[in-house]
Amino acid sequence: MTKVMLVINPSSGKGSGKEIQEDLEEALGKSYDEVETRMTEGAGDAKNWAKEAADDQYDGVVVVGGDGTVNEGITGLAEAENKIPFGFIPLGTANDLARALGINLDPKIAAKELADFTTRKIDIAKINDAYFCNxxxxxxxxxxxxxxxxxxxxxxxxxxxxxxxxxxxxxxxxxxxxxxxxxxxxxxxxxxxxxxxxxxxxxxxxxxxxxxxxxxxxxxxxxxxxxxxxxxxxxxxxxxxxxxxxxxxxxxxxxxxxxxxxxxxxxxxxxxxxxxxxxxxxxxxxxxxxxxxxxxxxxxxxxx
The missing domain is CATH 2.60.200.40 (Tumour Suppressor Smad4)
Incomplete structure (x- = not known):
C-alpha cells in the first residue's frame, strides 16, 4: 500500500486550493493507493505535517499554496531523517520554483498533470537554521x-x-x-x-x-x-x-x-x-x- 499526504492551504490563491482538492485527489490516486488530505489552519502546519509524512514513511507529500507554504513543506522535509518525494501546486504571486521546473501556473492544469509525473532532483539552501528553495x-x-x-x-x-x-x-x-x-x-x-x-x-x-x-x-x-x-x-x-x-x-x-x-x-x-x-x-x-x-x-x- 502506497500513501501520499496532501496538504492544502485554504487561504492561498483566493481559496483555489479547495476548488482543486477533488482533482488533486483523483490525480494522485493514479499513483498512490491512499491520499490523506489535510487543511492548514496556521503557520507551521505545512512544515510539521511534511516532516511527519517523511518520518512516518509516507511515499510522498504534496503541498498546495503560495511560496511561503511551499517553503514550509520543503523545510519540514529538510528537517526529517527520511527523504520522500515532494510535489506542489503553486498558488502564490511569484511562483518562481514552479516557473523554473515547468509546472503549470494554472492550478487546475497543474493538479491534473500530477496524474502522470516524474521526479527530478533540485538543490535547496540552508540559511542559518532555516531553509529556502528559491x-x-x-x-x-x-x-x-x-x-x-x-x-x-x-x-x-x-x-x-x-x-x-x-x-x-x-x-x-x-x-x-x-x-x-x-x-x-x-x-x-x-x-x-x-x-x-x-x-x-x-x-x-x-x-x-x-x-x-x-x-x-x-x-x-x-x-x-x-x-x-x-x-x-x-x-x-x-x-x-x-x-x-x-x-x-x-x-x-x-x-x-x-x-x-x-x-x-x-x-x-x-x-x-x-x-x-x-x-x-x-x-x-x-x-x-x-x-x-x-x-x-x-x-x-x-x-x-
Whole structure:
C-alpha cells in the first residue's frame, strides 16, 4: 500500500486550493493507493505535517499554496531523517520554483498533470537554521516586498511587488555589506539589494540569472553596484526586455557554494533577509547550498 499526504492551504490563491482538492485527489490516486488530505489552519502546519509524512514513511507529500507554504513543506522535509518525494501546486504571486521546473501556473492544469509525473532532483539552501528553495534577498527592496499586504497582493498581483520595489529603490538608504565566499574571497559592497538565488526565476522574472538551473549545485549571488538610479534603471529595464539581469552592467554576480553576509554600517542597523517571500533571519547570515537534496514531482511531458 502506497500513501501520499496532501496538504492544502485554504487561504492561498483566493481559496483555489479547495476548488482543486477533488482533482488533486483523483490525480494522485493514479499513483498512490491512499491520499490523506489535510487543511492548514496556521503557520507551521505545512512544515510539521511534511516532516511527519517523511518520518512516518509516507511515499510522498504534496503541498498546495503560495511560496511561503511551499517553503514550509520543503523545510519540514529538510528537517526529517527520511527523504520522500515532494510535489506542489503553486498558488502564490511569484511562483518562481514552479516557473523554473515547468509546472503549470494554472492550478487546475497543474493538479491534473500530477496524474502522470516524474521526479527530478533540485538543490535547496540552508540559511542559518532555516531553509529556502528559491531565493534569499536582502536590502530595501526585499524589505518593501515583505511589507506588501496580502490584500494588495490579491488585488494587484505581481504589480504590487513592482510598485513597492520601485518606491524602495528611490526612498530607502543603502547598507554596506561584507560577503565571504567559499574560497575565503572577501568583498565589501554598498548596495540596496543582494539576491542569493537557486534558479533563473526571481520575483516572477524568469530571465534573472543566466545559466542558472534548479540542480546546478550553486548559489547565484547578485548585487546592485551603482548608486545612481538614473544609471541603474535604464539598464535593468533593457535586461527585463530580453536579456539577463545578472548580465547587466550595474550588477555584480558570483556563482558559489557558500556565502556569509554581514552588515558593516557604523550604526549597526538590523537588516533581515527575506526567504522565499517571507521574513527570515537577521544578519549576519551563513548560506550553503545542499545539492540535489530533494526529489520533486514534475509533469511527465513525454515527447511524441
Amino acid at each position: 531565493v534569499a534577498a536582502i536590502g530595501a527592496i526585499p524589505s518593501a516586498v515583505m511589507e506588501t499586504s496580502s490584500e494588495e497582493k490579491s488585488k494587484f498581483g505581481f504589480f504590487a511587488y513592482v510598485r513597492d520595489s520601485m518606491r524602495a529603490l528611490f526612498k530607502d538608504k543603502e547598507h554596506t555589506y561584507e560577503l565571504v565566499f567559499d574560497n575565503d574571497e572577501l568583498i565589501e559592497i554598498s548596495t540596496k539589494v543582494i539576491i542569493v538565488a537557486l534558479t533563473n526565476s526571481v520575483g516572477s522574472v524568469e530571465n534573472m540569472i543566466q545559466d542558472a538551473t534548479p540542480d546546478d549545485g550553486l548559489l547565484h549571488v547578485m548585487a546592485l553596484k551603482e548608486e545612481n538610479l538614473l544609471t541603474e534603471l535604464p539598464n535593468l529595464i533593457h535586461e527585463l526586455n530580453g536579456g539577463y539581469i545578472s548580465e547587466a552592467n550595474n550588477m555584480v554576480t558570483y556563482n558559489v557554494k557558500h556565502v556569509s553576509i554581514s552588515v558593516k554600517d557604523d550604526d549597526e542597523a538590523e537588516v533581515k533577509a527575506n526567504i522565499d517571500g517571507e521574513v527570515g533571519p537577521a544578519l549576519p547570515i551563513d548560506i550553503e547550498v545542499l545539492p540535489s537534496f530533494l526529489d520533486v514531482m514534475v509533469p511527465n511531458h513525454k515527447t511524441e
